[in-house]
Amino acid sequence: MSLKLRLLMVLLTVAIILMVVGGSIMFRLNKASIQNQLMKDCENLISHSSNGIYNFVSGHVDQARIASLLPPIQGLIRTQTETIDPIDGSSSRHDWKTRLRISFSAILKSQQHITRARYLDKDGNEIIRVDSMDEVIHHIPDDKLQNKQNTDYFRETQKLQKNDVYVSTISLNIEHGKIEIPHKPVIRITIPIFDDSDGSREGIIVLNILTSELLDFIENSDLGKNIMIDQDGHYLLHPDIEKRYSVSLGTGYNYFVDQPEWKENSKNLKFKNHHDIEEREFRIWRKIFYNPNDMSKYWVLSSVIHEDTLFAPIEKLKKLSIPIAVIVLVIVSFIAFGIAYFISQPIIKLTEASDEISKGNMDVELDDSKSQHELGRLTQSFNVMRKSLQERQIRLEESEQRLRGIITTAVDAVIMINRKGVMQSFNPAAERMFGYSQNEVLVSYQ
Numbered sequence: 001m002s003l004k005l006r007l008l009m010v011l012l013t014v015a016i017i018l019m020v021v022g023g024s025i026m027f028r029l030n031k032a033s034i035q036n037q038l039m040k041d042c043e044n045l046i047s048h049s050s051n052g053i054y055n056f057v058s059g060h061v062d063q064a065r066i067a068s069l070l071p072p073i074q075g076l077i078r079t080q081t082e083t084i085d086p087i088d089g090s091s092s093r094h095d096w097k098t099r100l101r102i103s104f105s106a107i108l109k110s111q112q113h114i115t116r117a118r119y120l121d122k123d124g125n126e127i128i129r130v131d132s133m134d135e136v137i138h139h140i141p142d143d144k145l146q147n148k149q150n151t152d153y154f155r156e157t158q159k160l161q162k163n164d165v166y167v168s169t170i171s172l173n174i175e176h177g178k179i180e181i182p183h184k185p186v187i188r189i190t191i192p193i194f195d196d197s198d199g200s201r202e203g204i205i206v207l208n209i210l211t212s213e214l215l216d217f218i219e220n221s222d223l224g225k226n227i228m229i230d231q232d233g234h235y236l237l238h239p240d241i242e243k244r245y246s247v248s249l250g251t252g253y254n255y256f257v258d259q260p261e262w263k264e265n266s267k268n269l270k271f272k273n274h275h276d277i278e279e280r281e282f283r284i285w286r287k288i289f290y291n292p293n294d295m296s297k298y299w300v301l302s303s304v305i306h307e308d309t310l311f312a313p314i315e316k317l318k319k320l321s322i323p324i325a326v327i328v329l330v331i332v333s334f335i336a337f338g339i340a341y342f343i344s345q346p347i348i349k350l351t352e353a354s355d356e357i358s359k360g361n362m363d364v365e366l367d368d369s370k371s372q373h374e375l376g377r378l379t380q381s382f383n384v385m386r387k388s389l390q391e392r393q394i395r396l397e398e399s400e401q402r403l404r405g406i407i408t409t410a411v412d413a414v415i416m417i418n419r420k421g422v423m424q425s426f427n428p429a430a431e432r433m434f435g436y437s438q439n440e441v442l443v444s445y446q
Contacts, residue, residue, distance in 0.1 A: 015332045042284055042303060043273060049218055050286045050301050056113075057187065057290045060209050061165050063111060064189040068205045072100035073119060076127065077195050077202050097128055104130035105137045107207075115186070116208035119193075122201055124149025146176070148206075157190040157204045160293065166190045167291045169299070170211055170236045172248040179248060185211045185236075187290075218301065225304040229255045231297060233263065266300055280307040349379075357386060 075096035078085050085091040091099075104117035108130060119128040126145035131138045148154050157166045166189070173184040186208045193203045215237050218226055228237035233256030235246045246253040256263040265272060266287070273284040285302035289295055356364040364386065407414045413430035417423050426438040434441075 012333060016329070039273060039282065039284075042282070042305060045221065046284050046286055046301060046303050049221055050288050052217070053214065053288050053299070053301065054290070056214055057167060057189075057209075060111070060114065060187075060189055060207060061167065061292065063107065063114065064165060064191050064205060064207050065163075067104070067107060067117065067207065068191045068193060070100065070103045072096045072103060073193055073203075073205070074196055076100065076119070077193070078197075100128045101130055101139050104128065105139070108132040108137055113210050113213070114207050115184070115210045116206075118206040118208075119203060120148055120154065120206060121203045123147070124151075124154050127203070153188045153190050153206065154204065157192055158201070160192045162192065162194050162199075164192065164293050166293065167297075169230050169247075169290075169297065170215075170245075172245050173208065183245070185215060185245065187211060225306075227255065227302040227304065229300050229302070231266070231300075233257070233266075236299065281305065282307070353382065353386070357389065 075085055075087075075091055076093065078087060079091070079093035079096055083092065085096070100119060107117055108114050109132075112135075115132050117128075117130050118126055121127055124147050126140075126148065129140040129145055131140060153166060153168050156168075160166055168188040168190075170185050170187055173180045173186045189207045189209060190204050192201060193205060194200065195202050215228070218228065218237060219239075225239050226237060227235070227239075229235055230247075233254045235243045235253050235255060238244050238253075242251065243253040266285075269287075271286045273282065275282050282305045283302060284305070285300050288299045288301060289297070290299060291297040353364045407416070407425060407427045410427055410429055413433045414425065414427040415423065415430055416425035423442060426436075426441045428438075430441075431437055
């Protein structure tokens with residue numbers, strides 16, 4: 001195997017090892033970095049969604065406070081026992097009802113999510129009710145009004161003080177004792193009404209807020225599998241439609257039954273992310289305190305993200321790294337070939353020149369004019385050595401010629417024998433003295 005090929009194999013082996021080890025380390029570091037960034041993005045997204053829900057509710061709470069201050073409400077209180085309002089001396093109870101209907105209508109027109117505005121008296125009787133259906137305002141006649149004394153929101157509102165607000169959980173709207181079809185998930189925001197003159201409790205304002213768009217927004221967000229429950233684990237939103245609105249529909253589905261460990265976690269924490277290794281899922285959840293007067297009531301927005309979904313960008317990067325590695329390997333191969341050629345070629349030339357010198361060819365000379373590195377200095381040293389050997393050989397040949405001339409012309413017989421006893425020279429004087437030629441003597445001593 002040639003030196004160039006050996007160098008190429010060594011360089012490629014080192015390059016491949018560095019690529020594999022370095023690539024593995026970089027991939028692990030990038031995987032951890034990408035995972036942390038994706039988790040952070042998911043946390044930010046669920047925080048954004050939670051804040052959006054809270055702001056949605058808070059905005060409508062403010063609207064309920066504004067509705068409770070409408071002048072027709074106090075006018076209706078004053079005309080409960082009087083034919084004409086004693087304050088303005090001209091408005092009848094019918095006039096104040098008309099004005100309140102108009103005010104409620106204006107609210108419903110300006111707030112698309114408010115589908116119903118009502119004023120109930122202290123006994124739970126609807127006095128004024130205005131509905132919005134398909135952007136059409138409907139004033140409900142007196143003979144269609146209902147008593148809501150037995151509803152949860154009426155009973156809870158009766159416990160409130162002045163300026164307090166009650167916000168119900170999300171539930172399906174009920175009319176005449178039956179759940180409306182198609183389902184209309186709503187929250188009810190209520191505020192108690194007191195008589196300005198003596199502070200007596202006189203009724204409540206009720207706004208029905210349709211949450212369909214809000215829930216659709218959560219369901220279709222970029223989070224994973226989205227779940228929303230109340231503080232007791234009852235489902236409000238779930239990818240499985242049958243599990244939604246478990247309280248309103250009486251299905252009994254409960255997240256704390258499906259995931260018992262969440263019951264304690266949701267009580268003690270406001271936010272958490274968790275990696276379930278067995279189910280290969282990441283769970284991120286955050287509490288939303290929707291009722292300003294009762295912090296024991298809250299929703300929990302949870303996103304369940306499967307590892308395959310979370311790591312999809314990482315797997316994509318992993319697949320992309322294969323062709324990149326091939327391209328890098330090809331580039332490294334060309335570079336390694338160039339390095340191997342650059343290193344081996346001067347050595348090969350030195351080897352060939354050394355072979356020529358060993359054969360007695362002292363005229364070999366290597367070009368060292370372009371080399372300033374170690375191999376170049378080696379080439380220069382080789383040329384100096386070759387020149388020195390060549391000069392020494394010339395001097396040796398000249399010395400031998402002089403010696404042969406002296407021996408040949410000597411008057412006395414000169415015989416040269418080496419340390420092994422082999423005769424090497426027999427000059428003409430010796431030939432004359434002993435009567436044998438040089439060739440005869442040398443042949444006999446071989």
